[in-house]
């Protein structure tokens with residue numbers, strides 16, 4: 093038997109580093125019944141629950157906080173691991189792990205490291221010299237220690253990304269990028285790998301494949317460090333995987349997971365998987381998020397108005413590879429479309445033509461692409477920016493963080509669909525504040541999770557809203573930046589709203605509130621349309637999760653692509 097990898101005693105409180113030895117504030121987190129991550133044997137951990145709590149628990153595992161009342165033994169970093177050694181000593185375990193474990197943390201919702209604007213349109217063609225680095229080069233040159241070519245080949249085969257190795261990084265679709273980042277995390281072969289929301293943005297098949305592959309890595313059946321070791325030592329050296337999953341996590345709980353650490357109201361409780369699943373079932377009977385304006389929405393009205401978008405027989409190829417193959421699609425005002433298809437099938441490319449991000453958008457024959465009832469080539473790109481609201485992982489990655497834009501200004505850039513500062517009119521400022529208002533308890537940087545519950549029903553004061561409005565966009569954590577960029581997409585009530593994986597990086601609770609807001613928006617837009625002051629909004633949603641489409645199942649329309657072809661339209 094070996095000492096546990098991480099062993100946090102029951103009733104431990106977590107405090108910021110540098111806080112008073114005898115705490116004067118309530119803990120950031122409290123462990124109700126302790127957390128033990130054994131270093132060998134059958135064990136898989138998933139962290140679920142409140143977004144902020146999950147992030148704190150991850151940071152705790154990375155030893156970014158102070159523990160009280162019983163701190164781990166002083167010594168090597170990461171400290172949470174020292175408890176394992178202590179426990180080994182008191183329990184007479186003779187075979188403790190000698191060296192501190194290397195821990196790697198893979199998060200997918202991080203903005204670019206420099207905060208600079210990156211021109212995401214480069215991925216659709218005109219590659220700059222610096223954008224030409226391939227995935228293979230990235231694996232060889234950016235990881236430390238550098239993996240062997242054999243290890244790269246093995247992981248590429250397991251994750252089915254061999255065909256992408258020679259593509260430029262910027263050409264990868266968002267699902268392909270995610271697979272590649274999981275591959276990079278595994279190639280670094282740490283003792284413990286923490287993956288945050290690894291399944292968001294993955295299609296159903298990919299989710300299954302990756303969940304099963306993670307299970308094999310976690311059990312030691314796939315060992316990327318030393319493939320020649322015998323079965324016993326492979327199990328001992330297995331890379332421990334810790335998954336942090338959104339909400340209840342029951343949607344994406346892989347089979348190999350045996351334990352769940354659930355964070356609720358600032359408290360961590362560790363449960364066996366079965367017990368946890370049972371409990372969630374019981375609770376779901378009583379805790380439903382019921383959006384209050386749903387019934388007011390008209391989802392499938394066949395409009396007599398002219399189409400917002402008319403795509404007729406469009407094809408796009410990169411060399412021999414056809415990414416879109418004779419695609420036709422007509423979108424009318426008021427229609428709700430769910431654009432479906434597996435990772436890399438061409439969804440984002442199709443949308444980039446409509447959005448004017450793709451270099452071919454402007455040069456397609458006039459009869460193949462019309463937007464707002466005119467051939468695309470007769471519609472100026474700034475008009476598209478202004479009339480199409482758009483949120484996507486690409487916008488999230490590219491949005492400038494170093495310009496000092498405030499949260500309110502960031503949302504306001506949606507009026508023109510630009511990435512630069514614009515002076516807001518008083519009316520626009522009021523509108524932005526009205527969008528921020530339903531989220532004020534989430535965005536208020538001063539509140540703790542426990543105080544949120546207590547006060548979220550009270551009307552926010554003007555000054556809190558002003559404060560949020562004026563706070564630097566880049567000071568918000570990634571999940572809140574995702575929320576602000578969603579508000580940016582809807583702020584101008586555009587004729588066409590494109591939500592491409594817009595909920596990625598957000599907590600379930602936040603997305604549930606976004607859905608309520610959308611319903612309210614659509615009801616108001618429909619009312620205005622009925623009094624003949626405009627058309628209803630057309631909406632396109634890209635999501636691999638049926639649960640995240642913001643209308644009732646079956647009430648919208650579907651366009652499904654497969655390898656660039658339309659295979660289903662209803």
Ligand SMILES: Nc1ncnc2c1ncn2[C@@H]1O[C@H](COP(=O)(O)OP(=O)(O)OP(=O)(O)O)[C@@H](O)[C@H]1O
Pocket residue numbers: 215216217259262263264265266267268293410413415433434435436437438439440441442
């Ligand atoms: N410059 C390029 N050269 C070759 N292939 C490319 C290039 N740019 C994009 N591709 C490929 O085009 C395909 C379509 O990508 P796209 O981003 O449209 O997929 P998607 O359906 O949006 O996927 P996801 O669900 O992962 O977001 C991908 O397989 C991608 O690798």
